[in-house]
Amino acid sequence: MKLPLPPWPIEDVMLLIDCPHCGPRAEVEFRYGGQAHIVRPEQPADLDDEAWAEHLYMRDNRRGLQAERWYHIHGCGRFFNALRHTVTDVFEATYTVGATPLKCEEARK
Amino acid sequence: MKFSAISLVRHAINDHKSWTRQWRSPAPKSAYDTIIVGGGGHGLATAYYLAKEHGLTNVAVIEKGWIGGGNTGRNTTIIRSNYLFDESAALYDHALDLWHGLSQELNYNVMYSPRGVMMLAHSVHDVQVFKRHVYSNRLNGVDNAWLSRAEAKEFCPPLNVSPDARYPVMGAALQRRGGTARHDAVAWGYARAASALGVDIIENCQVVGIDRGPDGAVVGVQTTRGSIQTKKIAVVAAGSTSTVLELAGVRAPLESYPLQALVSEPVKPVFPCVVMSNTVHAYISQSDKGELVIGAGTDQYISYSQTGAAYPLAHAVEAICELFPIFTRMRMLRSWGGIVDVTPDRSPIIGLTPVHGLFVNCGWGTGGFKATPGSGHVFAATVAKGAPHPIAAPFSLDRFRTGRMVDEAAAAAVAH
Numbered sequence: 001m002k003l004p005l006p007p008w009p010i011e012d013v014m015l016l017i018d019c020p021h022c023g024p025r026a027e028v029e030f031r032y033g034g035q036a037h038i039v040r041p042e043q044p045a046d047l048d049d050e051a052w053a054e055h056l057y058m059r060d061n062r063r064g065l066q067a068e069r070w071y072h073i074h075g076c077g078r079f080f081n082a083l084r085h086t087v088t089d090v091f092e093a094t095y096t097v098g099a100t101p102l103k104c105e106e107a108r109k
Numbered sequence: 110m111k112f113s114a115i116s117l118v119r120h121a122i123n124d125h126k127s128w129t130r131q132w133r134s135p136a137p138k139s140a141y142d143t144i145i146v147g148g149g150g151h152g153l154a155t156a157y158y159l160a161k162e163h164g165l166t167n168v169a170v171i172e173k174g175w176i177g178g179g180n181t182g183r184n185t186t187i188i189r190s191n192y193l194f195d196e197s198a199a200l201y202d203h204a205l206d207l208w209h210g211l212s213q214e215l216n217y218n219v220m221y222s223p224r225g226v227m228m229l230a231h232s233v234h235d236v237q238v239f240k241r242h243v244y245s246n247r248l249n250g251v252d253n254a255w256l257s258r259a260e261a262k263e264f265c266p267p268l269n270v271s272p273d274a275r276y277p278v279m280g281a282a283l284q285r286r287g288g289t290a291r292h293d294a295v296a297w298g299y300a301r302a303a304s305a306l307g308v309d310i311i312e313n314c315q316v317v318g319i320d321r322g323p324d325g326a327v328v329g330v331q332t333t334r335g336s337i338q339t340k341k342i343a344v345v346a347a348g349s350t351s352t353v354l355e356l357a358g359v360r361a362p363l364e365s366y367p368l369q370a371l372v373s374e375p376v377k378p379v380f381p382c383v384v385m386s387n388t389v390h391a392y393i394s395q396s397d398k399g400e401l402v403i404g405a406g407t408d409q410y411i412s413y414s415q416t417g418a419a420y421p422l423a424h425a426v427e428a429i430c431e432l433f434p435i436f437t438r439m440r441m442l443r444s445w446g447g448i449v450d451v452t453p454d455r456s457p458i459i460g461l462t463p464v465h466g467l468f469v470n471c472g473w474g475t476g477g478f479k480a481t482p483g484s485g486h487v488f489a490a491t492v493a494k495g496a497p498h499p500i501a502a503p504f505s506l507d508r509f510r511t512g513r514m515v516d517e518a519a520a521a522a523v524a525h
Contacts, residue, residue, distance in 0.1 A: 061364050063413050089412055
């Protein structure tokens with residue numbers, strides 16, 4: 001269900017985030033969920049300390065387009081993924097969890 | 110040139126036309142013993158202590174912008190050392206000890222003002238946590254005292270201690286040795302002192318590559334002003350640390366968030382100390398110029414934009430108005446953001462990396478300014494000797510593999 005936008009021009013005062021389930025909503029409705037597509041190891045017992053550190057703590061922290069998770073906590077309550085530029089803060093695309101991760105080049109189109 | 114009363118008089122007679130530049134601006138040489146990447150307070154302090162305490166003067170500080178133009182010039186200048194764990198207390202209190210004599214040591218007035226840092230408790234949980242901090246600090250020889258609500262009001266008269274407040278003040282922890290310093294002066298003072306000892310400070314020069322030898326060790330850097338050979342690279346690049354380390358293929362447990370602050374129009378002295386509140390989340394002091402300096406929490410997402418959304422600032426201002434109704438009609442002058450590199454345990458990373466010759470000092474997150482002298486001091490020793498200084502040892506990059514964290518999320522005091 002797409003909810004109506006509030007009457008004031010929210011794009012002037014904050015980020016407008018296009019929830020794949022609810023449509024464009026104001027940033028304050030969302031929580032940031034960190035880097036996307038970090039896959040939990042299927043065989044945790046096989047991992048050494050190095051691999052655990054990589055999985056738990058090491059992050060791309062990319063300067064440029066990065067795939068990240070967002071949580072529409074004050075809306076549909078669902079997680080989704082986004083491609084956002086970390087210098088301009090512009091959202092290039094959003095897509096649902098489980099969808100094929102978008103490549104940065106595709107998002108530019 | 111030494112600053113003194115005599116030199117002031119001499120220059121005054123000369124109508125102040127004879128002042129010279131405070132540090133040299135040399136072109137990069139083709140090789141240095143050590144290159145420091147990042148000319149903020151921590152990098153410049155590292156250069157200064159390398160030259161002064163370890164006799165290493167063939168050192169360059171390479172800065173992408175201008176010195177002190179990053180987080181050193183963007184923080185809220187608060188200095189304190191009331192961290193919970195032994196490792197942190199040792200590190201931050203080492204810095205606090207150095208702050209005391211810093212202006213004399215550098216012959217540059219950094220305007221260190223130990224006016225007291227008071228952290229407010231608004232709930233039973235706050236009271237218990239802060240008392241635990243007070244006792245822990247005392248065991249570590251760090252001054253910290255518990256104040257009742259009335260004592261907090263006495264120490265900071267503008268504070269609203271009404272029991273009718275939405276989050277009433279139930280007491281406070283006070284570190285009297287804490288306070289503020291002039292952040293720009295810290296960068297300038299270290300730059301001037303390091304330059305006088307022979308360190309080259311190279312501004313407007315970005316590192317774009319790190320060269321490695323056949324054995325993997327670093328052999329030089331590529332910069333926007335040419336390539337420079339070196340055996341040791343010390344990365345002190347705050348929010349840009351991940352980007353620089355990536356040039357050498359080193360992964361870091363860092364995320365870079367905007368952290369915002371704002372200042373009011375200047376007014377006469379009205380606010381005697383530094384007040385921080387984790388629960389309603391704001392921190393405030395008054396600069397010597399008269400502006401109220403107010404800090405917000407970090408923005409929620411990774412960004413290199415050096416700006417942030419409006420609502421974290423609005424939230425901070427609402428909290429200030431709740432704590433200090435006297436300021437509700439104060440006009441704000443300007444706001445800005447800096448990019449802070451946050452680690453999973455909110456403690457810094459100081460030490461060696463898996464790449465031979467590559468050292469890193471980062472992860473100071475929302476509270477690096479207070480540690481500037483101590484950070485530079487222990488990191489210089491680490492770089493000079495190639496092994497961690499005893500105070501820096503617990504803060505190795507390796508702790509994320511071993512699991513021996515120094516979890517200071519509560520003492521970091523800034524929401525993130």
